[in-house]
Amino acid sequence: xxxxxxxxxxxxxxEEAFLTINCTxxxxxxxxxxxxxxxxxxxxxxxxxxxxxxxKGSNKGFEATYRKETTSFHLEKGSVQVSDSAxxxxxxxxxxxxxxxxxxxxxxxxxxx
Amino acid sequence: xAVVSQHPSRVICKSGTSVKIECRSLDFQATTMFWYRQFPxxxxxxxxTSNEGSKATYEQGVEKDxxxxxxxxLTLSTLTVTSAHPEDSSFYICSASGAQSSYEQxxxxxxxxxxx
Numbered sequence: 769x770x771x772x773x774x775x776x777x778x779x780x781x782x783e784e785a786f787l788t789i790n791c792t793x794x795x796x797x798x799x800x801x802x803x804x805x806x807x808x809x810x811x812x813x814x815x816x817x818x819x820x821x822x823x824k825g826s827n828k829g830f831e832a833t834y835r836k837e838t839t840s841f842h843l844e845k846g847s848v849q850v851s852d853s854a855x856x857x858x859x860x861x862x863x864x865x866x867x868x869x870x871x872x873x874x875x876x877x878x879x880x881x
Numbered sequence: 882x883a884v885v886s887q888h889p890s891r892v893i894c895k896s897g898t899s900v901k902i903e904c905r906s907l908d909f910q911a912t913t914m915f916w917y918r919q920f921p922x923x924x925x926x927x928x929x930t931s932n933e934g935s936k937a938t939y940e941q942g943v944e945k946d947x948x949x950x951x952x953x954x955l956t957l958s959t960l961t962v963t964s965a966h967p968e969d970s971s972f973y974i975c976s977a978s979g980a981q982s983s984y985e986q987x988x989x990x991x992x993x994x995x996x997x
Contacts, residue, residue: 804988810990811885811887811989811990811991812925812974812976812988814985814987857925868915868927869915869927869986871925874922874923874924
């Protein structure tokens with residue numbers, strides 16, 4: 769079945785450091801890929817998405833490219849801020865499963881000033 | 882973007898009682914709503930999918946008689962935890978999806994349930 773694997777956290781960075789959170793997936797067909805962010809005590813917010821191979825999703829300085837050849841969707845940001853501290857979830861949606869989102873285990877990011 | 886609310890944000894109940902959590906799509910019609918459960922420092926576990934006017938579809942291992950889901954309108958779904966026990970304590974998150982949200986899931990802020 770479909771699955772998503774993320775790098776384990778927590779990830780601790782200093783402000784303005786470069787961020788990469790790895791995400792790989794297993795899926796049949798051509799899923800859509802997502803990154804969600806969860807701030808402490810809150811629900812999930814969609815950060816960015818990509819719906820087909822080689823698409824790049826971007827938002828708030830974060831970006832991720834849908835790489836079909838490596839089945840990856842790594843999240844990157846060139847310069848993180850303290851306010852980026854949160855848990856980041858990689859997810860996919862695609863056949864089979866209809867509208868169900870399959871989430872990775874989440875990666876906690878802590879940015880220190 | 883589309884807005885989904887949940888009420889209450891936090892609830893404490895005694896063991897053996899029932900508690901209802903509401904999920905509302907505020908600015909779009911949600912033909913489908915999803916209920917998730919999240920344990921501390923873990924991912925979201927899909928509990929059930931509900932389509933407006935239909936019975937919910939529960940994931941394997943989720944007790945449908947314990948977690949009652951109702952989706953009576955295009956803007957409201959409810960999750961009732963019946964005869965709650967301490968092991969039901971968790972963070973419950975709903976999401977909503979519909980044509981007006983381009984079928985993307987928009988998530989509520991979550992409800993923290995504590996059963997004493």
